[in-house]
Amino acid sequence: MTPGRRMDDWMTDAAAILRAARIGRTRLEGLPERCRPRDEPEAYRVQNRVHELLRDAGRGPLGGHKIGCTTAVMQAFLGIASPCAGGMLRADIHRGDATLRFADYLHVGVECEIAASIARDLPPRDRPYGMDEVVAAIDAYMPAIEVVDDRWQDYKAVDTPTLIADDFFHAACVLAAPVAPAKVDDLAAVAGLMRINGVEVGRGRGADVLGHPHNAVTWLANAHGKRGAWLRAGDVVLTGSVVATKWVQRGDAIEVSLAGLGEARVRFL
Secondary structure (H helix, E strand, C coil): CCCCHHHHHHHCCCCCHHHHHHCCCCECCCCHHHHHCCCCHHHHHHHHHHHHHHHHHHCCCCEEEEEEECHHHHCCCHCCCCCCEEEHHHHHEEECEEEECHHCCEEEEEEEEEEEEEECCCCCCCCCCHHHHHHEEEEEEEEEEEEEEEEEEEEHHEEEEEHCCCCCHHEEEEEECCHHHHHCCCHHEEEEEEEEEEEEEEEEEEECCCCCHHHHHHHCCCCCHHHCCCCCCCCCCEEECCCCCEECCCCEEEEEEECEEEEEEEECC
8 A cells, every 4th residue: 555545545446446447348457556455355345345336336236256266277277376255246146048248248258166045144253154054054056157257458467456356357147046955965076067169168076166165155254254244145155166267259158067956058149
């Protein structure tokens, strides 16, 4: 932070730049030095401010959260070794087979994920949540396609706090029908694969996600709690991609299949 600048001032400046670029679909090289978050706590505070500005611009409230870099394949892809979270606007959560406009994105990619639906609030508290408590709050799993957008001139040159401030590439998601936990024998063993135009482009399994997708949701509940944030009833959580991001072209049809859970599909026109 530039000496002499008030925290609220530079954070508002950073959020305004990110909000304008998101709405105007313009690329950024990064944030100016004067308003660049220096660490993850600052990054999440800017992220919160971005959500407020997007809401005020008519984009609506949050409907859930994404977790990035929870698998070795994505950590290698991005060169980031620890999980990072972003918010998902309710308006950008699509259910059932979806058709999206290719022109609405700058450089659109897709990811193969297991999503979890949160049935009751997990508010901040003075001790961490155990996995059993978090699992008890989940009422469904869904195959999911996360739609990501590379909004940067060169994302490899952008620091991690700045990526977090901008929701870590998140743009939208597509969810298949929910499946009750009692119908899933072993979420860690669920095999996932992605096809683009009928051609397989990658595969993985639930255990690739921090050893188990439940570990990812537990990480998020406790990371949010440290920041005074909640996982709330009705939230959707994307646990992380088991396939490296695949960049797509206009006209591409994407299918994600998760054994025992079902298939999610999206086409870009």
